[in-house]
Amino acid sequence: MTASTNIGAVRGVNTSANEQEQNRVYAKVFWRIMPFLMLCYVIAYLDRVNVGFAKLQMSVDLGFSETVFGLGAGVFFLGYFLFEVPSNILMHKVGARVWIARIMITWGILSAAFMYVETPLQFYVLRFLLGLAEAGFYPGIILYLTYWYPSHRRAKVIAVFMSGIPVAGILGNPLSGWIMDAFHGTTGMHGWQWMFVIEAVPAVLIGLATLAYLDNGIAKAKWLSDSEKKLLEDEIAADQKGKESVHSFADIVSDKRVWLMCLIYFCFVMGQYGLTLWMPTLVKATGVTGNLHIGLLSAIPFGCAIIAMNLIGRSADARRERRWHLIVPALMGAVGFVGAALFADNTAISIAALSLAAAGVLTCAPLFWSLPTSFLSGAAAAVGIAAINSVGNLAGFVSPYLIGYLKDLTHSGATGMYMLAIMLVIGSAAVLKTSPTLVNK
Template structure:
């Protein structure tokens, strides 16, 4: 079975596009597209990810205010991904049909409103309902952007731009950590609202405003970009068409049984367990080392995020420069697992734990853009949109499993150490699947 799988993957890329010198129009066009699109999408993802995981900071006050247990928190944090997973594929297919501008705008405005609605949480049931609806609202954003980038950049150029886009995840920690800590500490009790309630309200506003900006500024495709000349549009479209000619265009119905896609799901699921574990529990892990001040926890939580940004950009550039994806991804997964193990060994020392968490964050977050260059390297069109959404919606259930598992283990054992060891083992399993079942030729573009 493994040989047939590798043959199927390799056959999709038997003739890679030769490396050709870019024309002046092509270079200028890529520079324009990168400048016009990537910063806007980056800021949107910062807002999205912050609204998704700021519940990890709210936990520091919300649990005692509302008398929630660790398990209730873990279930509420994770149930977001149930709604997210159910709506991911249809959301991405709709985006492919109606265009990115209208659909991404809709996603952002609705999730912003629901993120702000967390201020009304009083009971576990209301917590679960709003988190579930937030997942439904946000479904399609990440795979939608991943697919949208294929309209503008060929496979050989998506590593760097994807790395820049995905740095929004740790950047949300750099911005959101100190911001959340400051809001919760300084605004607690203002106008009768707790600090965690103010945090949800303040951090939801940018998402709604950005949704309106997307509706105004985001072009659907190359032909719609008024800021490109005709020569630049032709250069970009020629590169995209040449890249697409080497990919499979399979019906949406076949995506769900495609062995290449299923193998990538297995790799991504193992990666996602570690990623969400760190995102949702980083503030709690830092607090467990002895840090008490909410503002100090917020500032310290930004350190692993800064390290992750640097690592993501360096690995993304290296992967593009060498036109190699598999072993760069393998290295990132391995670094993440080692960092998790070290965080357990040094969990009683704040400085050492921060170093370990920084190593883990570099690996865990750098793996994301490297991974998402895989499915779009061998699929195109609606099949690619469905595949990206299918992979993301399936693996997003790890976002339910990971925080709930850690919450249950912490409540049972009083520590997150055992959970981090389990997540490190999952990283190791993902590395094994990647090394043995994904041929390097799949992503050497």
């Protein structure tokens, strides 16, 4: 055996040992922060979209039309849009622990206040304020994860975090239906009023827990040894080399890559909120009765989404390929929406189609965030992520409003489903415009 062979063998052993140590440390980080962040997102998403379930009683009790409900559901995202960039900048300055706690506590209080809604104007105002309160939570967490994970490890952890969306659907829809049925008439309050109050309490409690549990970053983590901190910090430093090509808000606005990200994310969010806010209504329209039964059937598509999100996220990280791992789920979502429209009167086929739609559209978002975070870091990431998320989430305003308007106009939900399918196809085409060197990381 030659000397060079011996050296190569030693290097191979050292490389393998280093990879094992990296995997051990990242596993430690994962189990420390990811279950907690996922719990936060489950609660956040539940309070954001439980209005879709409340609609089953609320619209009848208060006389809200489909258009009124759709506008109210969407107004949330106008407040979200206005305060998202300032919120992320503040989080980058004051730290995630205090800022995320503030977000959760204020949105919990406002969510409970929906029990007092009586008029469309009150509905609109509270939804707008809820959007202001919650602005910055989602992009703040995406930014927070860039403090811990390099680009090539991020798709998997973001997929785990965003599993909070389907988990909120699996747990929240049956829970919401049960609360509305079981508590209706208690102390003279409607079931939907009780739902808003009961589901707001965890947000406040977890917000307070955040102050004690969450660390601002690697340097503040007392549960890591000095050698573990150095390993993580070295990984982040190596990952950030050459990234920060944008340094100011003006750079963000003038960067064509950022605007392409906005377009892609807008299309995907159209599908996401079209699905999550209208799921109970779509299931009910197939002939299902009883809020609990609607909730249980609505949970099925979200269960399928959890499996798809995590399998495809792992595949994207293992292959370091993003483009087709985004395009295929988006097209799956489009096919699912078309199927749900064509078989709207058949419960079994409709649930199967909605399951395909959920698996597709909910898989897109975690994979998408590997794109902008591959060329943004530091302060640029704080502004860029928030800007992309805020523009993209305007789809959260457009999507429910258009679906409600089209349903009132045509007296059918099919047109709205076709519209969502078209948006997902446009998003897929936009992904093809991304640079292969950007997506293959």
